[in-house]
Amino acid sequence: MTIPDSQKNEYLYERIAAELEQQIQSGLLLRADKMPSIRNICTDYKVSMSTALQAYYRLESKGLIRPVSKSGYYVSYVKKFPALPSQSSPSYLMGKEDNSSLVSKVYDGISSDHMMLSLGCPSAELLPVAKLNKSTVQAIHHFRESGTGYEHIQGNTKLRRQIAKRSYVWGGRLEEDDVLTTAGCSSAMTHCLMALTKHGDSIVVESPVYFGILQLAKSFGLNVIELPSDPRTGIDLDALKAILKKGNIKLCLLISNFSNPMGGTMPVEHKKETVRLMEFYNIPLLENDMYGDLYFGTQRPVNCKAFDQSGLVLLCSSVSKTLAPGYRVGWLTPGRFAEEIRRIKFATSISSNALSQEAVAGFLEKDRYENHLRKLRTTLQANSLHYMDAIMKYFPEGTKVSQPPGGFMLWVELAPKVNTALLYEQAIKKKISIAPGKMFTLQDQYNHCMRLSYGHVWNKEVEQAIKTLGKLAG
Template identity: 40%
Template sequence: MQASSSAADGHLYEQVMAEMAALIEAGTLRQGDRLPSVRRLSRQRGVSVATVVQAYLGLEDRGLVEARPQSGHYVRARRAPLPPEPRLPRPTTTACKVSVRSVAARVYSASRDPSIVPFGAASPSPELLPTDKLNRILAAIARSAGGAGVAYDPPPGLPALRRQIARRSVDWGCALGPDDIVTTIGAMEALHLCLKAVARRGDTIAIESPTYFGLLQLIESLGIRAVEIPSHPRAGMDLDVLEEALGRHAIKAVLAVPNFSNPLGALMPDEAKERLVAMLARREIPLIEDDIHGDLHFGDVRPRVAKSFDRHGLVMLCSSFSKTLAPGYRVGWVAPGRFRDTVEQLKFAQTVASPTLTQMAVAELLDEGGYDHHLRALRRRLAAQVARVSEAVAEHFPAGTRVARPSGGFVLWVEMPTGVSALDLHDRALDRGISVAPGPLFSAKHRFLHCVRLNCGFPWSDLLDHGVRTLGRLAGEMVGS
């Protein structure tokens, strides 16, 4: 008898997927073997056709099988082993001004062109997001909200949204209340407000290296100096080097991404997060924590935030729904700890209020449930896409290439041989309709000359395959020149 309920199907597809994956891993099903048809496996397992379809999609996402039009599903060929991981950057603890504006503008410009292969800007594909559902919710709210939908929503922001965020904080190891949270126009405004609350023009802060170039642009716009702290590809910021830097410089704040940093995808262990928070607390130095990728973990458990170890209100936790729900809705938030009043005042002075309707739509979606189910599917797809791009880089890039092993998020850091200039590769690739983010963008000192970051937020396709092949060929030509 077939299972009929959607809830049952939701559990059964994972069982079917695990069974088929085990057959592939054991060699029972080998490269090129055809899997049973959807209807046949449905009859054999006593499950619905929809369950088998979902299981086969999951196997595709994991790179174990491939669908051939008008033919069925087949076991994929095994790819070559991944190259070594990128090397840890050498420490450089002198403070410097930041300037990455010009190259960053070119990366952003390319992201607006739909004909460009989108490896540059880090954004998820709209087809992975609950776009239709969110738009239906937004339309319904716009019809029924009346004046509330067009009225200002001054700080701290929409109570319904702050309640939903506070409820979710338990999963991060925190116990935030709605009054601990201020809503913002995306995570970037949250980070901007935090920096303005604790640092002034000419001050020095510590940042990860490499770090997201959007953060560097923000620091540059505020006239703040940066000390780069090397980050390990797996474990994140080197806390021994940070401790040394704290003794040498008058550091006003530390800006870090402990959970799935951009561009490395590194995950700082919990004991290191606790050490980081305690190290800064002893010196009364704020930690600005960017957790925008925290919900996009590839493992079974959502990692804790550094904020969960905060006992003194010095950790300012920032995030948004831009990477998981709707980048264009610009719904972000911050839990600024002891700096809450200052952040609220700065928020009002800077933008008065956040857009009301999009906050209402996100709050409604969180309240009605389904967000966690969406996250499970999204994480599975993103993990598979990162793995697929990693495999393609291993296959097509020149010998000597190194590839990070992100454990969450959807970006991939690639270190190429010394003969390859990332900036030259960016220019040559753009001439061929391919955008990448060159490594010097991710450093205040324009380091990482031979590295690029690749966006893995789009489902694998012939276009992306062609893009990686072309990048590998161009890099190879530079090595040989």
């Protein structure tokens, strides 16, 4: 079996691993089946033993196969997933619930000696800390004034160039002048909302939605309309069409890839149609794509921005979920609203952090980022399988769990009798932190749901924490 010429630019071991993974997940290779020998892989794919071993190491790191001494590799993956959570069904009325105290309680409870399954960022053990340190030192030595001076309002030129180059992966074809850097993705969304909305305006979001978006919208006095969302395909497109037709919508804010917290990813056709709707009604789309690089398949999903011809799609992202949460390096594409948003940035922050931007730019420039992402994606996919397996094993029967094809969030739906805000109180006493479902809405819903982060190194302590949660939920 020869790898096609069109795929020569990809790592051979990744192609082999992907093909074998497909056979495992489709059921052609079942649990306890013996995998082809390394020698057979070399012969079938016409590759070296080193390449064949790399492919198997990749499958092993994902928890799909396991080595048996003096015998070879065997399938360890079980093709059995929990049921998916229900499609959400929020009211179209503006939510009046106040979840601020619950959000504050959960995040005030952050502690280094707790199992923080509530945190929306990968643990430091999964990040290239030593290489980031090296990149920061190099930035200090080579950057003008050692990074103590103000950066240009548009942001670090090298960083913007790297972001523009990476956009070609998803068909963005950005230029460096299309990009404005910010102090993280939240800062990017803040600039956009300040420039495009005013107190009393109505915006559309999917439901459930990242609580930071809800808190931000409330702080600006915006009316938030939550729309139904599917755990696989994201926002309900028919509901979006219906609400836009009614009028009086100022802006749409969507997480198109691996939404937080449910994990849905809008199909390509949905993204195209969403952009068409925005253009038809002349409504800006604020697209949050912080998780797009954390895909588990063979190709990064595209953004809505890829289909934007009118400058109405404002893409926001950062390295906070993939590389360095504390560096606060983010960016946005302001499109036709560039002047307004630049003025907002200047008025609120004057400049982004010069040193951290230069450090991240250097990291991206030397291809360290893509190497890191390959390892991180592999680990996160393995973690998602470990979590789902543990939840099925330890949680009450009937528990439903999302199955995101990327990112690091699981949306868990328990029996209606369970109150996850109370479950949080019980869990935190055992030094386990979760994110109750109530945090992700301004309506009276999701009281029996929770978000769990699998952005940790999988070990016995994590498994024990999930086991404890399962007992508490029972």
